[in-house]
Amino acid sequence: MATLSDERFDVAIIGGGVVGCAVARRFALAGAKIVLLERGTDILSGASKANSAILHTGFDAPPDSLELELVKAGREEYLAIHRDHGLHLVQTGALVCAWTELEAEKLDGIAQQGRSNGVAGLNLLTGAEARTLVPGLAQSLCAAVEVVGEHVIDPWSAPLSYITQAMALGAKVMRSCELLSGRFDGDWELETSQGLVRAGAVVNAAGLFGDVVDDRLGLTPEFSIKPRKGQFVVLDKAARSLVPKIILPVPNEITKGVVICPTAFGNVLVGPTAEEQEDRTRATVETETLEMLKEHGSRLIPALRHVPVTAIYAGLRPATEKKHYRVVSRPEKRAITLGGVRSTGLSAALGLGQHALKLYSEFGVPLAAPNEVPHVQVPNLTETEERDWQRPGHGEIVCHCEMVTRREIEAALTSPLPPGDFGGLRRRTRAGMGRCQGFYCNARLAELTKGHFVEPLAVSGRT
Amino acid sequence: MPHSDVLIVGGGPAGVAAALSLRKAGVQRVTLLDREASLGGATRHCSHSPFGMLEYGRLYFGAAYGRRLERDARAAGVEVLTGHSVASLDPDGTVEVSNAEGLARLSAERVLLSTGARETPRSARMLPGDRPVGVLTTGALQSYVAFHGLMPFRRPVILGSELVSYSAALTCLSHGARPVAMIDTHARPLARAPVTWFPHIVGVPVRAGVRIIDILGRSRVEAVRIEHQGTLETFECDGLLVTGNFVPEAALLWQAGHELNLRSGGPAVDQNGRCANPRFFAAGNLLRPIETGGWAFREGRAIGLEIARDLRNPPSDRSPVTVTHDEVVKLVVPNLLRRGQAPSPGFDRFQIRFQKPCRGRLSLEVDGRTRWHRSGTWLPERRVLVPMPDGVEGSHHIHFAFREE
Ligand SMILES: Cc1cc2nc3c(=O)[nH]c(=O)nc-3n(C[C@H](O)[C@H](O)[C@H](O)COP(=O)(O)OP(=O)(O)OC[C@H]3O[C@@H](n4cnc5c(N)ncnc54)[C@H](O)[C@@H]3O)c2cc1C
Numbered sequence: 001m002a003t004l005s006d007e008r009f010d011v012a013i014i015g016g017g018v019v020g021c022a023v024a025r026r027f028a029l030a031g032a033k034i035v036l037l038e039r040g041t042d043i044l045s046g047a048s049k050a051n052s053a054i055l056h057t058g059f060d061a062p063p064d065s066l067e068l069e070l071v072k073a074g075r076e077e078y079l080a081i082h083r084d085h086g087l088h089l090v091q092t093g094a095l096v097c098a099w100t101e102l103e104a105e106k107l108d109g110i111a112q113q114g115r116s117n118g119v120a121g122l123n124l125l126t127g128a129e130a131r132t133l134v135p136g137l138a139q140s141l142c143a144a145v146e147v148v149g150e151h152v153i154d155p156w157s158a159p160l161s162y163i164t165q166a167m168a169l170g171a172k173v174m175r176s177c178e179l180l181s182g183r184f185d186g187d188w189e190l191e192t193s194q195g196l197v198r199a200g201a202v203v204n205a206a207g208l209f210g211d212v213v214d215d216r217l218g219l220t221p222e223f224s225i226k227p228r229k230g231q232f233v234v235l236d237k238a239a240r241s242l243v244p245k246i247i248l249p250v251p252n253e254i255t256k257g258v259v260i261c262p263t264a265f266g267n268v269l270v271g272p273t274a275e276e277q278e279d280r281t282r283a284t285v286e287t288e289t290l291e292m293l294k295e296h297g298s299r300l301i302p303a304l305r306h307v308p309v310t311a312i313y314a315g316l317r318p319a320t321e322k323k324h325y326r327v328v329s330r331p332e333k334r335a336i337t338l339g340g341v342r343s344t345g346l347s348a349a350l351g352l353g354q355h356a357l358k359l360y361s362e363f364g365v366p367l368a369a370p371n372e373v374p375h376v377q378v379p380n381l382t383e384t385e386e387r388d389w390q391r392p393g394h395g396e397i398v399c400h401c402e403m404v405t406r407r408e409i410e411a412a413l414t415s416p417l418p419p420g421d422f423g424g425l426r427r428r429t430r431a432g433m434g435r436c437q438g439f440y441c442n443a444r445l446a447e448l449t450k451g452h453f454v455e456p457l458a459v460s461g462r463t
Numbered sequence: 464m465p466h467s468d469v470l471i472v473g474g475g476p477a478g479v480a481a482a483l484s485l486r487k488a489g490v491q492r493v494t495l496l497d498r499e500a501s502l503g504g505a506t507r508h509c510s511h512s513p514f515g516m517l518e519y520g521r522l523y524f525g526a527a528y529g530r531r532l533e534r535d536a537r538a539a540g541v542e543v544l545t546g547h548s549v550a551s552l553d554p555d556g557t558v559e560v561s562n563a564e565g566l567a568r569l570s571a572e573r574v575l576l577s578t579g580a581r582e583t584p585r586s587a588r589m590l591p592g593d594r595p596v597g598v599l600t601t602g603a604l605q606s607y608v609a610f611h612g613l614m615p616f617r618r619p620v621i622l623g624s625e626l627v628s629y630s631a632a633l634t635c636l637s638h639g640a641r642p643v644a645m646i647d648t649h650a651r652p653l654a655r656a657p658v659t660w661f662p663h664i665v666g667v668p669v670r671a672g673v674r675i676i677d678i679l680g681r682s683r684v685e686a687v688r689i690e691h692q693g694t695l696e697t698f699e700c701d702g703l704l705v706t707g708n709f710v711p712e713a714a715l716l717w718q719a720g721h722e723l724n725l726r727s728g729g730p731a732v733d734q735n736g737r738c739a740n741p742r743f744f745a746a747g748n749l750l751r752p753i754e755t756g757g758w759a760f761r762e763g764r765a766i767g768l769e770i771a772r773d774l775r776n777p778p779s780d781r782s783p784v785t786v787t788h789d790e791v792v793k794l795v796v797p798n799l800l801r802r803g804q805a806p807s808p809g810f811d812r813f814q815i816r817f818q819k820p821c822r823g824r825l826s827l828e829v830d831g832r833t834r835w836h837r838s839g840t841w842l843p844e845r846r847v848l849v850p851m852p853d854g855v856e857g858s859h860h861i862h863f864a865f866r867e868e
């Protein structure tokens with residue numbers, strides 16, 4: 001097998017999900033020479049491409065868990081760096097809504113648990129008080145807990161900014177590059193679909209394939225992944241004013257439950273479901289489930305009934321047989337596994353980066369002097385801040401529903417990590433993500449992206 | 464001072480026709496905004512169907528019709544602003560516009576909305592399965608072909624049985640793509656014969672009354688699975704063309720909190736084409752999906768005259784009466800009536816669509832009296848026209864009732 005280069009990396013990260021991107025950034029800032037291997041044609045090909053985009057406080061995380069610690073650490077770091085990265089925060093707050101007396105009885109415990117988890121800003125509200133905050137909620141609301149600190153972020157720009165900052169420090173990102181096997185003999189020799197890669201340590205951030213990658217590395221996996229699908233319905237921007245806050249249910253044991261959530265892009269999503277499945281790659285949507293979600297949203301906020309559906313999607317959570325994160329460090333093998341980051345990885349990613357670096361420091365392999373923090377700013381896609389179409393010289397508006405300009409598309413295509421596929425372009429610019437789903441712009445996008453994607457939009461030229 | 468007497472948002476046939484008739488009626492400052500680089504709207508990419516017979520007495524294909532519209536608009540002294548995307552509407556008749564130079568706000572005495580209609584995409588139909596590349600609407604396919612000389616697939620499955628579905632099949636065949644099948648959820652085609660014979664003639668398998676069970680494909684569509692008469696069938700393909708099921712392009716109205724006709728998806732309008740907010744008017748496919756280009760043109764022309772007339776007075780302060788209807792009726796346009804304003808060429812007929820196929824008696828009840836009725840078989844997506852009875856605008860209850868027979 002061909003060696004890709006004579007380069008030796010301090011750390012190889014397997015997986016370009018939000019966790020891998022955040023780990024890459026943290027290690028690069030600490031002075032490590034990084035390579036990130038991603039099997040998909042773009043980063044965020046797995047669990048990280050489809051989530052609810054909530055920056056959690058940890059109010060409902062298991063007490064005294066690593067997850068709680070890392071959600072809080074991750075959130076704190078996000079709050080500290082987001083402006084520098086050009087990232088934004090939609091300070092919505094959330095309402096945990098009780099729709100029956102039985103649920104209402106649980107609210108006090110939820111608030112207390114949240115406080116003892118170290119989360120401030122938890123307020124018990126009557127149904128009427130909650131409805132002053134979200135007037136569209138159905139009359140039948142019994143009571144609620146307000147969680148002031150639950151916020152909404154852009155789930156794609158955040159990891160993009162992490163990995164872009166790592167790349168500015170020399171990190172190498174290899175896409176369409178699957179880890180096939182690995183051998184450790186003081187150094188790691190990693191066999192990939194693109195050749196051999198040598199590194200001093202590995203971090204397994206392979207999400208839905210965390211156990212498979214451990215196995216391929218010859219590390220006996222300590223968990224097995226049980227994918228859990230979550231389907232969503234995205235409602236038109238017309239719904240946004242009806243949903244000023246994240247509407248959470250009283251959780252049960254299995255899942256956080258179906259949420260009605262404003263997005264940073266100005267629409268509203270209803271989801272996710274929690275469906276166990278074997279398949280780790282297929283995240284299909286199902287008509288009946290989507291209808292059920294739409295109906296659910298309309299029951300809780302009746303005015304949503306008339307709002308059209310913009311998009312539908314599904315994501316897979318890298319759940320395991322246990323509820324908690326499955327973080328394993330093997331100093332003797334210089335290997336760290338960040339597994340089972342099931343349903344809070346967007347919030348905890350930066351915390352996982354810190355934690356992984358701490359575990360690495362226990363290996364006793366010093367890194368070069370820490371690097372200066374390079375300035376990295378991703379373009380704003382959120383509705384709360386100025387967008388490119390509002391500024392002169394944008395060329396033209398290509399995607400009319402999401403108001404994406406030609407300048408934005410060209411910038412994405414020429415960025416340090418240009419999109420490898422159409423999904424990647426959508427995540428970087430929002431082009432084609434709106435209510436018409438490409439009726440107006442898909443052909444223009446095919447033209448503008450010629451030669452850029454592994455799977456092109458157009459199959460051939462004029463016939 | 465306002466930028467214009469009338470701002471028109473949308474330069475398809477309806478918007479251009481309105482602009483022309485406003486100028487003809489002597490209105491000085493008429494501004495036509497369109498977000499595309501040229502006028503013509505949806506007709507620009509409909510390269511198969513001819514347009515212009517009724518309005519110009521000759522046939523134009525695709526973009527040529529748009530060019531004719533644009534020429535005429537400019538010659539008539541209309542301020543044509545292409546590449547201008549309207550981002551929001553204020554209740555006082557101010558619109559926010561983005562163009563390559565940035566943002567601007569323009570205001571006018573009256574605003575005409577003629578933003579057209581588009582097809583319902585896969586997402587809003589909640590079709591199941593993977594979400595790979597290769598699932599498109601006809602509008603997108605036509606734009607690939609007409610504007611860029613590209614094709615998005617070679618072997619698509621076509622979903623739908625409206626006129627546009629067959630037009631899509633023709634576009635495929637004339638551009639080197641071979642439809643694998645034409646499928647539809649309806650038990651009988653929505654379009655009329657002989658159009659519906661087309662796939663049979665060219666040998667494309669047809670399945671009616673199907674349910675899509677799955678769309679498969681990792682990065683690009685690989686197969687579509689359907690249930691058809693109790694059996695499962697899989698079509699291997701590289702695309703799925705989702706056709707028809709048009710909805711008004713009413714995003715601006717949603718955002719501005721305009722009163723909508725929830726059944727048509729477009730704005731509620733009165734017999735003069737005037738919205739609930741009397742500074743605003745609407746015409747063309749925005750009102751109701753979907754009519755032909757010629758219909759949109761004539762509608763725009765008539766509403767343009769209404770606006771010219773309306774400009775002589777302050778915006779109407781009369782509150783409208785809402786036209787109601789039984790459930791099987793999908794929509795009625797206009798669905799508002801304002802008292803004291805005789806029906807005029809704006810709308811002298813109610814336009815009606817049915818929800819599903821049915822047999823029975825449709826009647827127009829005005830203040831408890833039957834003023835019109837007809838019995839028959841009614842099909843969805845077919846135009847039904849009911850003349851507006853004299854004096855209807857002065858009544859309190861206007862209701863379309865249906866009785867099965
Ligand atoms: C429905 C849903 C809703 C959610 N909502 C929220 C939320 O609101 N807030 C929040 O904080 N979190 C949320 N999450 C959780 C969050 O999305 C996940 O925790 C997070 O995405 C996990 O990221 P990851 O990097 O561990 O995994 P992934 O994103 O799956 O990344 C792993 C990557 O590794 C790659 N890979 C796998 N095998 C190999 C190999 N052999 N070689 C190379 N590369 C490989 C994959 O292609 C993939 O890109 C939600 C998740 C879901 C599914």
Ligand SMILES: Cc1cc2nc3c(=O)[nH]c(=O)nc-3n(C[C@H](O)[C@H](O)[C@H](O)COP(=O)(O)OP(=O)(O)OC[C@H]3O[C@@H](n4cnc5c(N)ncnc54)[C@H](O)[C@@H]3O)c2cc1C
Binds near residue numbers: 755
């Ligand atoms: C796929 C397809 C196939 C068709 N086939 C036929 C056919 O075979 N025969 C036939 O007679 N008719 C056909 N039609 C219908 C015909 O094209 C329409 O009836 C006609 O174009 C409608 O005219 P309109 O003016 O109402 O709207 P449109 O032509 O849709 O024009 C609307 C205009 O508004 C502009 N616009 C929208 N929003 C904004 C905004 N926010 N800011 C600025 N501008 C905006 C758009 O750019 C567009 O130019 C077809 C339509 C489609 C979509």
